Amino acid sequence: MAKALFHKHQRVYVAPVGTWAIVEHVKPHWVKDVEEPVRIYYDCGLGRDFTTHELAAEQVETVDGENWRVLRAKNKWQSMEECSRHPYPGTFPVVVTDPKDWGGWRVPAAEYDRDPVRIEAQARLLSRSPGLLELAEQLIQLASEDPELPNAVTELARRANDIVREVNIKPAAAAPVSPPHPA
CATH class of the missing domain: 2.40.10 (Thrombin, subunit H)
Structure with a gap:
C-alpha cells in the first residue's frame, strides 16, 4: 500500500x-x-x-557547512512489483555529501533488497552524522569548561571524546611503492 x-x-x-x-x-x-x-x-x-x-x-538542514542529505534514486534493476515490500517502492536511498549531489554513500541493490528497513535507517543516520558530531563536540566543550558536572555527564563526554578522536584520525601517509625489479 x-x-x-x-x-x-x-x-x-x-x-x-x-x-x-x-x-x-x-x-x-x-x-x-x-x-x-x-x-x-x-x-x-x-x-x-x-x-x-x-x-x-x-533538505534545508546545514551543519557547519555540511549539507548531507538522503535523496531517492530510481531502482533500475527491479520492477515496482518486485520491490513492493520496500518502504519506498521503486527507489533506494542515496546519501549525498556534496552541494552538487555528487559523492556520498550508496548501497548495492541486492543488499538493499535483503533488508530495506535497516538500509533506510542507516541512510538516515549517515545523513545526520555531521549534526551528531557537532553535538558530541559541544558536549566535550561543556565538560571541559565545567568540572562540577555530574559523573554521568562527564562519562558521556569522555565517550564522546573517544568517538570524535576516532573520527578525526588522519590516515597515515602511505609508504612509497618501489617499482618491481626487472626480471
Missing part, C-alpha cells in the same frame, strides 16, 4: 522536468474494499501528475 511522502504546499524537486515546484494537490488512488490507497500522485502544477519516485524533498 502507498503512503504519501509529500504534503500540500511542500517544495519538491521534480526530476523529469528538472525544476522545483510546490505540491498543489495530493491525489490518492483508491481501490474498492482496500483500506489504504494503492498509489499516490502529486499535482505540482506542471501539466501532469507525478509519482513519489519522480520527486525529491527539499
Whole structure:
C-alpha cells in the first residue's frame, strides 16, 4: 500500500522536468474494499501528475557547512512489483555529501533488497552524522569548561571524546611503492 511522502504546499524537486515546484494537490488512488490507497500522485502544477519516485524533498538542514542529505534514486534493476515490500517502492536511498549531489554513500541493490528497513535507517543516520558530531563536540566543550558536572555527564563526554578522536584520525601517509625489479 502507498503512503504519501509529500504534503500540500511542500517544495519538491521534480526530476523529469528538472525544476522545483510546490505540491498543489495530493491525489490518492483508491481501490474498492482496500483500506489504504494503492498509489499516490502529486499535482505540482506542471501539466501532469507525478509519482513519489519522480520527486525529491527539499533538505534545508546545514551543519557547519555540511549539507548531507538522503535523496531517492530510481531502482533500475527491479520492477515496482518486485520491490513492493520496500518502504519506498521503486527507489533506494542515496546519501549525498556534496552541494552538487555528487559523492556520498550508496548501497548495492541486492543488499538493499535483503533488508530495506535497516538500509533506510542507516541512510538516515549517515545523513545526520555531521549534526551528531557537532553535538558530541559541544558536549566535550561543556565538560571541559565545567568540572562540577555530574559523573554521568562527564562519562558521556569522555565517550564522546573517544568517538570524535576516532573520527578525526588522519590516515597515515602511505609508504612509497618501489617499482618491481626487472626480471
